Amino acid sequence: MHWFANPARFIRLADKILPLTLPLTVGLLAVGLYLALVASPADYQQGDTVRIMYIHVPSAYMALFCYMIVAAAGFSTLVWRHPLADVAGKAAAPIGLAFTGLALVTGSLWGKPMWGAWWVWDARLTSVLVLFFLYLGYMAIWGAFEDRSKAARAAAILALVGVINIPIIKFSVDWWTTLHQPASLFRADGPSIDPSMRPPLYVMLAAFQFYFFTVFLWRIKGELAAIRLNALRYAGEAPRSASPKEEQP
Amino acid sequence: MTALRGQKAWTRKRRRFWLTVLALLTLALAAFLIFRALDEQLLYFRLPSDVADEAPEPGRAFRLGGLVETESLVRLPDGMSVRFSVSDGENALMVHYTGILPDLFREGQGIIADGRLDENGLFIADRVLAKHDETYMPKEVYDAIKERGHPDGATPSGKTP
Numbered sequence: 001m002h003w004f005a006n007p008a009r010f011i012r013l014a015d016k017i018l019p020l021t022l023p024l025t026v027g028l029l030a031v032g033l034y035l036a037l038v039a040s041p042a043d044y045q046q047g048d049t050v051r052i053m054y055i056h057v058p059s060a061y062m063a064l065f066c067y068m069i070v071a072a073a074g075f076s077t078l079v080w081r082h083p084l085a086d087v088a089g090k091a092a093a094p095i096g097l098a099f100t101g102l103a104l105v106t107g108s109l110w111g112k113p114m115w116g117a118w119w120v121w122d123a124r125l126t127s128v129l130v131l132f133f134l135y136l137g138y139m140a141i142w143g144a145f146e147d148r149s150k151a152a153r154a155a156a157i158l159a160l161v162g163v164i165n166i167p168i169i170k171f172s173v174d175w176w177t178t179l180h181q182p183a184s185l186f187r188a189d190g191p192s193i194d195p196s197m198r199p200p201l202y203v204m205l206a207a208f209q210f211y212f213f214t215v216f217l218w219r220i221k222g223e224l225a226a227i228r229l230n231a232l233r234y235a236g237e238a239p240r241s242a243s244p245k246e247e248q249p
Numbered sequence: 250m251t252a253l254r255g256q257k258a259w260t261r262k263r264r265r266f267w268l269t270v271l272a273l274l275t276l277a278l279a280a281f282l283i284f285r286a287l288d289e290q291l292l293y294f295r296l297p298s299d300v301a302d303e304a305p306e307p308g309r310a311f312r313l314g315g316l317v318e319t320e321s322l323v324r325l326p327d328g329m330s331v332r333f334s335v336s337d338g339e340n341a342l343m344v345h346y347t348g349i350l351p352d353l354f355r356e357g358q359g360i361i362a363d364g365r366l367d368e369n370g371l372f373i374a375d376r377v378l379a380k381h382d383e384t385y386m387p388k389e390v391y392d393a394i395k396e397r398g399h400p401d402g403a404t405p406s407g408k409t410p
Binding site: 175179193 | 262265266269272273276277280284288291292293294295296314350351352353361376377378379380381382383384385387388389391392
């Protein structure tokens, strides 16, 4: 872990990984969308509406995955003060927010024709909406503090408090009665999705995963550059300033 | 001297680690207690058996969920209203609904109805939602399974809707 603590070393590593993940993302997304929208069969009940599932399920999975990254980064910030942890959390949050939004919107588009309602306040839908607001809150905290380390710590605490929501989202469909169906893919007795419908789902999951790593690394690099820029600016002005901590651009 | 300082830093990290873990565990316990207390309210719908055990008073809104019993659907002469029986395998309840039913509505399908009981124990629904189960398959597979002799279709019916 501490090997990464050197930002320059991390950036060198990221520059080696990115040329691999970027084409993988684009390629998998193209194949996945073709399989999902064209090559896969229609459902016996839902017809072509089932194709929304190939976007919805990977988005929902990524919404949870990103939050686990944000929470792990928060833990590392609070406990080990790892210099890259807060950067990683800050980088992952907007990606998670986007995936959560995508899951909510695609779910809603599916719900109207299938259930007969855009939205219901059952435990699954509500807990995912809470996740959406947790991401927003996390990002708002980052914006609310002038002092970077204070912002990092406050955001980390929110991220860790919010981690309670993750098992609630996952198991809401088992613990309570909901309109949302139980898990189809990640379940103890194997997927309840016909084998002919699994390849597009798996490819889309992989595509979203690689998309995440690509954008995540980009955002970390950008954040590190911003920190460096700030430090340089600060170093340039510091000798003249009486109370350097107060100064703001 | 540096060794001593290193050890001190390490104990501080270890203390922070366990404090954070303890805080998370406390939080999990608090959440567990809250959700246990709220359990009833978090149920999105009630089954006919729940209604049979403890029927809400007539006029009080609640949601009813269950499977539409096969051959129970009756279209009323006004052309807009339907009656059907919702069952959970043990108990059943008659539902009266006026309006457009969702695409997935059919006999044997899970549904959730918003509404209330009238004085005669008939459930008057304002809205009917179809509940989709977690099974996805192409039509050919469904037909093949059906031909092999599962008249109710291929959906695993072990779970409540």
